[in-house]
Amino acid sequence: MTYMQIVVRDTMQAQLHRPDFLRRVHQLP
Numbered sequence: 001m002t003y004m005q006i007v008v009r010d011t012m013q014a015q016l017h018r019p020d021f022l023r024r025v026h027q028l029p
Helices: 003-017 019-027
Strands: none
Touching: none
């Protein structure tokens, strides 16, 4: 896995438990 694939996977998992985390990620440039 590339680093970005890991980030995407972890973000998808976080969405199930911490939607605020996902929103912060999407606010990044």
